[in-house]
Amino acid sequence: MRNSNRNGTLMLALGLLSICLLGQTEKTDLKKVISEYENMIGTCHCKSIFRDQKGAWNDTINLTWNWKYIMDQKGIQDEGWYFSNGRKYHFTSIRVFDTINKQWYVSYFTPNLSSVPETWVGGKQGNEIVLKKEEATENGLVESILTFSNISKKGFDWEGKVMNKEKEMVYPFWKIWCLKEE
Template sequence: MRLITKMLFLISCAAFAQYDYDASEAFPFGQANPNAPAQVKDFDALIGECHCKSTSRKQDGTWNDAVNMIWRWKYIMNGMGVQDETLKADGGHSGSIRQFITDSSKWFVHYYSSKTPSPKLSTWTGNKRENGNIVLYREQKAPNGMDGFYRLTFYDISKLGYKWIGEWVDKTEKIVYPTWKIECKR
């Protein structure tokens, strides 16, 4: 009987080990799994919760008033990926699931939103650069039909917060048109 009890205990411990890096009382936003690609820590400075101001551009080219939002980041899949969610004062909410795929040496970011539900999630790809910025791209035509990308950049990342900007850029990145910006403080 003692042997069976001991075996059940070991099996139970092994089953829970798969969640060692999940959110816990000690780590409410999870932890990076040491078996994950090293790049999973690219978003480490963003993990947690920030209070932010989100500003988007109107159709006429002027900027809307800033919207207060909470941007919450956490490790998911037992520390193998990163998820974020935004909770906006205007009732719009969104989020992303982020996985680094070593075969392509890129982040793949899948975005979803309560204001624009979609049966197929938009996907951005990119990397953290030497200057510390995280830059992601998705092909997108300009309203005039010109080929380009929608570029997302996290920058000025520190323990105090970070900034984010969404911009349409042409294929050479010489034409840059910002459409959305967010400033976050811890």
């Protein structure tokens, strides 16, 4: 088990615990923070492209992405699915806000996980929501960065990229453009 995954799972558990222990003041703050995602709540119909194993962009595919509040509106879960190469793929993420560290902890789950769920940490930066996760690879230390942008009542954009800090290289690996269902 990779240490970063173990730490991420621990932080998700601590975030859930902090939600359960909140006092009235923190609940008010939490409602404001949860509202960062309010424009995403509901069903989104998306166009998605991601890279194949050789690094080339695949054809654009349709993706459905549902967002909902969970845990008495103290957390957010998304779930989605898409078809690629004749197969249906599913995914889900659970988002909890740590009121002590003032950061979102987002754990990603998919049926074909080969290890514990991965967890990104971050929050609102200007008009975007940016989540990051560092990990060691054979090419050095990289940072996975997930960015939600152009967030409105009509939809949002999403980009996943990897940044190699040592080589100062950025490599986008997945892009999604979503419109909310009316």
